[in-house]
Amino acid sequence: MLMKALYDNTPLRPNPSQPRKDRQPVTASCYLCSKTFNNSDVLRHGEHVLQNAIGGALICDDILCEACGGRLGTSVDGAFAEAIAPLTALLQTPRDRGSQAQAKVQLRTSDPNAKELESIGFLLKNDFTVVPTRPVMVPDHSAKVARIVASSLQQANQFKRSRPIQDLLTRGYTVEVSDNAAAYAERLLLTARPGAPEILRGILKIAIGFASLHGVQRRYLAHLMSHTDLTTSPSQLRSLIIPYYPVDDVERLFETEKHVHEDWYPTHHVYLFSHGRDLYCYVELFGVLQNYVHLSDAYDGPQLIEKFVQKAEKWHFNENAFIARSPSDLDILAKEFGVPQNQTWEQIQAQVLHRAASRSYRLEPDETIEKVQALALLLAQYARLPNPEGFECVREMFAKAEAAKTQLGLRLLDDLKANPLHVVNLLNKNYSEFRIGNPRASRPAQAFQVSAPDVERYVSYKFYELLRAKGREAELEYQLL
Numbered sequence: 001m002l003m004k005a006l007y008d009n010t011p012l013r014p015n016p017s018q019p020r021k022d023r024q025p026v027t028a029s030c031y032l033c034s035k036t037f038n039n040s041d042v043l044r045h046g047e048h049v050l051q052n053a054i055g056g057a058l059i060c061d062d063i064l065c066e067a068c069g070g071r072l073g074t075s076v077d078g079a080f081a082e083a084i085a086p087l088t089a090l091l092q093t094p095r096d097r098g099s100q101a102q103a104k105v106q107l108r109t110s111d112p113n114a115k116e117l118e119s120i121g122f123l124l125k126n127d128f129t130v131v132p133t134r135p136v137m138v139p140d141h142s143a144k145v146a147r148i149v150a151s152s153l154q155q156a157n158q159f160k161r162s163r164p165i166q167d168l169l170t171r172g173y174t175v176e177v178s179d180n181a182a183a184y185a186e187r188l189l190l191t192a193r194p195g196a197p198e199i200l201r202g203i204l205k206i207a208i209g210f211a212s213l214h215g216v217q218r219r220y221l222a223h224l225m226s227h228t229d230l231t232t233s234p235s236q237l238r239s240l241i242i243p244y245y246p247v248d249d250v251e252r253l254f255e256t257e258k259h260v261h262e263d264w265y266p267t268h269h270v271y272l273f274s275h276g277r278d279l280y281c282y283v284e285l286f287g288v289l290q291n292y293v294h295l296s297d298a299y300d301g302p303q304l305i306e307k308f309v310q311k312a313e314k315w316h317f318n319e320n321a322f323i324a325r326s327p328s329d330l331d332i333l334a335k336e337f338g339v340p341q342n343q344t345w346e347q348i349q350a351q352v353l354h355r356a357a358s359r360s361y362r363l364e365p366d367e368t369i370e371k372v373q374a375l376a377l378l379l380a381q382y383a384r385l386p387n388p389e390g391f392e393c394v395r396e397m398f399a400k401a402e403a404a405k406t407q408l409g410l411r412l413l414d415d416l417k418a419n420p421l422h423v424v425n426l427l428n429k430n431y432s433e434f435r436i437g438n439p440r441a442s443r444p445a446q447a448f449q450v451s452a453p454d455v456e457r458y459v460s461y462k463f464y465e466l467l468r469a470k471g472r473e474a475e476l477e478y479q480l481l
């Protein structure tokens with residue numbers, strides 16, 4: 001029965017007879033303390049290469065030891081989770097454990113009775129409830145109603161016993177209680193700090209983890225950490241981590257209204273690549289935070305291009321296909337997912353489910369490249385139509401190109417219209433250089449040349465794009481610090 005479930009009924013899984021080869025052999029030691037794993041005092045840690053707080057689906061158990069994994073969980077991941085909450089609270093981010101994300105917001109209201117709400121802090125949860133940090137009363141004197149908003153109904157009822165409310169009750173007011181201030185919010189302001197050290201350290205950890213997973217030796221990464229922690233120096237972090245900017249026309253086109261054409265938007269991307277002696281890791285989180293991490297300028301190992309792409313939001317996962325119904329089922333599943341069998345049935349089953357769920361979030365990195373190429377060639381095809389504006393799909397494509405021109409300086413459509421032979425350039429282009437470039441035209445080196453105001457404008461646009469994708473641009477606003 002299980003065999004049927006495994007092999008016939010799970011179209012999202014890769015062909016089980018050809019397991020994904022997604023890593024090179026690595027030296028079995030911890031990248032932080034450099035101790036070799038054993039079964040006594042240096043134990044392997046089941047590490048989320050992308051953090052659990054952002055729904056990371058890439059798990060690896062031979063890059064960090066238990067002690068270091070736990071230590072970085074506290075020193076890097078905890079602060080990262082809090083700093084990234086303005087993004088995760090907006091999204092249905094899948095997590096293995098831990099409470100749901102909540103982000104601090106300020107509220108703006110047009111209700112003159114509710115103006116006091118503007119002076120207190122709120123938490124936005126990812127079910128879009130807006131919870132005040134302390135109870136507050138919103139009076140409506142003409143209707144003789146006092147509305148209490150608090151973090152819970154219990155707290156609201158306690159507050160009801162306070163002197164000012166009791167006074168209103170004796171004057172014939174009715175009291176209503178609520179634990180959600182969303183109804184008063186004309187607009188919510190979320191403060192995001194994409195360049196905060198907590199965010200940058202989280203990104204650095206992803207890059208180091210991904211590089212270690214792909215066999216990059218510790219000596220190339222050692223300057224980024226001590227034996228007990230990743231660097232905490234804000235200036236080192238800022239010099240290592242370069243904000244992404246689309247410097248190529250095809251990337252400008254792709255990064256304009258990405259949510260419309262990118263399947264599964266928002267997604268997480270991690271690309272590890274070398275240009276000569278430079279080793280970089282591109283890290284994109286929720287389609288919004290896009291950065292290059294310059295891991296080394298003295299890399300002399302094998303040339304590298306390794307990619308990982310995953311969905312960033314919850315979607316349906318069919319658990320039943322991965323439940324063992326007999327010992328032989330369990331044995332097959334454990335082997336399939338590389339789960340050690342010297343544990344109880346429940347432990348093996350739990351790990352199998354966890355790994356199966358993680359795998360179901362994976363996306364094929366080449367699909368992004370195919371999408372990029374299709375977009376560019378579609379624009380080329382449309383640009384040559386005799387009466388292009390007569391078609392809805394063409395008008396949409398041209399509007400996208402126009403927006404990319406205004407915001408990011410796209411020249412592609414003008415070039416195509418001016419010179420039909422420009423299509424040949426597009427046909428000959430190497431699309432696998434998307435976000436990577438080549439040693440002579442390294443995208444990180446080019447992005448590094450972009451002025452700070454241009455980068456800031458681009459980052460603001462990305463946050464706005466996410467709000468539009470979630471249909472929240474009318475009520476939510478990001479303040480970027």
Ligand SMILES: [Zn+2]
Nearest residue numbers: 030033065068
């Ligand atoms: Zn260690």
